[in-house]
Amino acid sequence: MMDSFGWPGVEFLFRGFMWTIGLSVITFLAGAFFGLLFALGRALGPRWLRFAIGGYIQLVQATPLLIVVFLAFYGLSFVGLYFPPLAAAAISLTVYATAFLADIWRGCIEAVPRTQWEAADSLALSRMQRLRYVILPQAFRIALGPTVGFMVQIVKNTSVTALIGFVELTRAGQLLNNMTFQPFHVFLTVAVMYFAACYPLSLSSETLKERKSASSTH
Amino acid sequence: MPALRIEKLRKSYGALPVLKGIDLSVENGDVVAIIGRSGSGKSTMLRCINGLEPFQEGSIEVAGHRVEGSSSRLRELRKEVGMVFQGYNLFPHLNVADNITLAPRVVKGVPRAECDALVQQVLSRVGLEEKAGAYPDELSGGQQQRVAIARSLAMKPKVMLFDEVTSALDPELTGEVLKTIAELAEAGMTMVLVTHEMSFARRVATRTVFMHEGRVWEEGLSETFFSSPQTPELQSFIAPNLN
Numbered sequence: 305m306m307d308s309f310g311w312p313g314v315e316f317l318f319r320g321f322m323w324t325i326g327l328s329v330i331t332f333l334a335g336a337f338f339g340l341l342f343a344l345g346r347a348l349g350p351r352w353l354r355f356a357i358g359g360y361i362q363l364v365q366a367t368p369l370l371i372v373v374f375l376a377f378y379g380l381s382f383v384g385l386y387f388p389p390l391a392a393a394a395i396s397l398t399v400y401a402t403a404f405l406a407d408i409w410r411g412c413i414e415a416v417p418r419t420q421w422e423a424a425d426s427l428a429l430s431r432m433q434r435l436r437y438v439i440l441p442q443a444f445r446i447a448l449g450p451t452v453g454f455m456v457q458i459v460k461n462t463s464v465t466a467l468i469g470f471v472e473l474t475r476a477g478q479l480l481n482n483m484t485f486q487p488f489h490v491f492l493t494v495a496v497m498y499f500a501a502c503y504p505l506s507l508s509s510e511t512l513k514e515r516k517s518a519s520s521t522h
Numbered sequence: 523m524p525a526l527r528i529e530k531l532r533k534s535y536g537a538l539p540v541l542k543g544i545d546l547s548v549e550n551g552d553v554v555a556i557i558g559r560s561g562s563g564k565s566t567m568l569r570c571i572n573g574l575e576p577f578q579e580g581s582i583e584v585a586g587h588r589v590e591g592s593s594s595r596l597r598e599l600r601k602e603v604g605m606v607f608q609g610y611n612l613f614p615h616l617n618v619a620d621n622i623t624l625a626p627r628v629v630k631g632v633p634r635a636e637c638d639a640l641v642q643q644v645l646s647r648v649g650l651e652e653k654a655g656a657y658p659d660e661l662s663g664g665q666q667q668r669v670a671i672a673r674s675l676a677m678k679p680k681v682m683l684f685d686e687v688t689s690a691l692d693p694e695l696t697g698e699v700l701k702t703i704a705e706l707a708e709a710g711m712t713m714v715l716v717t718h719e720m721s722f723a724r725r726v727a728t729r730t731v732f733m734h735e736g737r738v739w740e741e742g743l744s745e746t747f748f749s750s751p752q753t754p755e756l757q758s759f760i761a762p763n764l765n
Contacts, residue, residue: 422574423611427625427677428600431593437624441615 309489313480317490320476321497327472328459328501330394335401335458342406347413348435357406364403370464372396377468393465393472401458408454412447413439449513456502456509463498473497523586525550525681525712526571531580533566540566541577542736548681548714553707555723555744556716558733559759564716567733568683571714572603585680601629604674604682608689610666612658618645618669619654622676630677644672648702664695668702675706682706684715700726720760724748732756 346357364372376399377392387395416439424434466475477494481487526548533541540563548554556564569575571582573589573596582589587599613621619641626632626640645651648668658666667687674682684703688696700719704726707713717723723730724744731741732755740756741747751757 419607419609419611420613423607423613425574426572426600426605426607427673428597428629429625430597430629433628437628438613442613445615 307484309480309484309486309493313484313490314493316480317473317476317493317497320471320473321501323471323476324459324462324473324498325501327390327393327397327462327465327470328455331397331401331458331462332455334394334398335405338398338402339405339409342402343409343413344435346406346410348431361403361407364399365407369396369400369461370467372399373464373468389465389468389470392468393462393470397458397462397465400461401454404454404457405451408450409443409447412443412450415446416442449509452505452512453509456505459501459505460498524548525552526584526714527582528567528571529581531567531570531577531582533563533570533575533577533579540736541570544580544736544738546731546738546741548712550680550712551710552729553711553713553727554715555727555730556714556733557718557720557723557730557759558739562733563736564733565685568685568714568716571683572600572605574605597629601677602680604677604679606667606670606674606682606684606687608686610658610663610670610690612666612670612673614658617655617657618650618661618672621658621669622673625673626676640676644675645669647675647705648672649698662695663691664698667691667699671699671702671706681712681714684713684717686716686718688717688719720748732759734759 342357345353373396376396424438463474481490524547528546531544558564570577585602623637707726727744730744730747732739734755740753
């Protein structure tokens, strides 16, 4: 169908690119949801919960993402839970993003000075009120830069799902290359698309970090 | 009934005792200054009064509440016992008005419509009416500390605790904060102040307490306390401060 790299090839890659973005968004939203719960549990929960979440974070961070993806796709199908590539990709990337976001955000919660917690306590705020009105708004500001920075990692790491046959940008590049045998054109285009998604994110991450360190942040 | 009664209070960090049996009583309208060397336990004792620090033995009763038990009972106590810290501890993400009204709104349910009046009322007591819209990092240390006092006043406390509130300030800024506290004293507020400002304690406090090695070493009416110290420890402590 396509024997040389041209506009149709770019369109094909762009469809893969949209899957990369879609998978990244799903991963970020799900990872943010669980990551926030885990961060709160790790920073404020009872001892056993902190221990359990800490173990989860250690385990996932010490495992290559590709192995997590293989486990979700091949491993779970072996025990009778078959997930199509998109679901397996979303699940494994969420597992990965949850661990990292939980760790980043726990650090941000704990970075709010102890004296702020005490001031909230002294004003008779309950634990939930203290969290909602005093701690989380400040932690959020600290977290903004590193969180946007981690989004870059998510976008790039969706590429490992190519290995379970999910046709996102990298897999689309492989397929197109098999048809056209023009790897340089194909993968350069792939790289440019990743760059177009990631560069604005890293740029804004840097700006957010700088704005954080320059005092006036309201 | 006294505003504050501490009986046989003992506290230790692990094996290290910091409070070794404190007895102290403060009447309504009293202004009590707590002085002593660092490490004498004075700040720790103050922080026990509103439950920021747990203690092992003894009892504390303040504004009609016993310091004990569940966090909800502790919150009832804290609604009526204000605390001002050495480092101001204003909420940096909120402006002055929101710093002041946060706790009244979410803890006591004061309606938003009444908040403006409340802000103006407490800011006028600390002389900062025009700063309601400012953020903490736009204010000097002395102004921040006065806002912290206003924030505490907005809860309409029966007792106020001051933990070395001028120690972090440049010398030229301590005066405005001390003046604010002196005005509260004149208005009849019951206060316990941990302080290094000897002349202020002598002038404003009705009573002064000298803590030494985790104990109330000596206490008395401020007017006689400084002029005729009884123990050698207090004599050597105040001697360099008074000339």
